[in-house]
Amino acid sequence: MLLAAFSFALSAGLPIGLLPAASAPIAVTVRAGGVVSLSVRYMAPAVLVNRAAPNSLLLVTPWQKAQAGLRGPARTEPQWADYFAGVEPVLFKMRVPARAKAGQYPASVTAQLFVCDQHEKVCRLQELTLPVTLKVSLAGAKQAALTLNIRSQELRRSPLD
Numbered sequence: 001m002l003l004a005a006f007s008f009a010l011s012a013g014l015p016i017g018l019l020p021a022a023s024a025p026i027a028v029t030v031r032a033g034g035v036v037s038l039s040v041r042y043m044a045p046a047v048l049v050n051r052a053a054p055n056s057l058l059l060v061t062p063w064q065k066a067q068a069g070l071r072g073p074a075r076t077e078p079q080w081a082d083y084f085a086g087v088e089p090v091l092f093k094m095r096v097p098a099r100a101k102a103g104q105y106p107a108s109v110t111a112q113l114f115v116c117d118q119h120e121k122v123c124r125l126q127e128l129t130l131p132v133t134l135k136v137s138l139a140g141a142k143q144a145a146l147t148l149n150i151r152s153q154e155l156r157r158s159p160l161d
Contacts, residue, residue, distance in 0.1 A: 029135040030144040033098035036061075036134060037145040038109065042070070042087035044152035046118050049084045053114030059092045061107040061134065063100075066092050070113075083116070100136045107132040109148065115155055126155055 030036045040057055042049065049055055055070045072084040092109075109130045116123035130148060 026130070026146065027104075027133040027135050028144045028146045029137055029140065030096050031140050032096055032100045032102070032136050032138055034096055035143045036094050036096060037143065038092040038094075038132075039145070039147045040090045040092075040109065040111070041147060041149050042089075043149050044115075044155050045086075047152050047155040048075070048080065048116045048118060049087055050082055050114040050116065050123075051084055052082055054112070055114055056112050057090050057092075058110045058112075059094065059107070060110075061094055062105045063097055064094055066094065068092065096134070096136055102136055102138050105134040105136060107134050111150065113150075113155070117155070 028036060038059060049070060051072075051074060057068050057070075059066045068090045070084065070087050070090070072087045074081050075083050075085045109132065111126075111128045111130075113126045113128070114123070115126055128150065132146070
């Protein structure tokens, strides 16, 4: 299993820092009855994602599960046509039930990616898991947003690290 580092930013775009996936969860606060938006952006141009493989992102919360595939245009070079030229951001939106009690709830995002590194000339399945804590409040912001950026350096680490 790869211990990946992620760079997170709140909706305002302010960096929170580099966090290993095995560390404490990132927290986002939302009001009961509000909406949590989670955007996942793939920002690793030198690590190609195979378009034909079953790449997926899975959001799991106490109230729902949501899965999404990856989309984007194909590369134009014939030898790389099976890979994305760019991966479109994936947006998950989840409504917290109005009856949810105030408190902290565990959630997670798992990315399963079939990648090939152009520099290392290595292809492999990468699975990255991000724990998230949803802090539900009875007052405050009705909508919360969190952005996850997957970068090249996280995908270049050996699964044996």
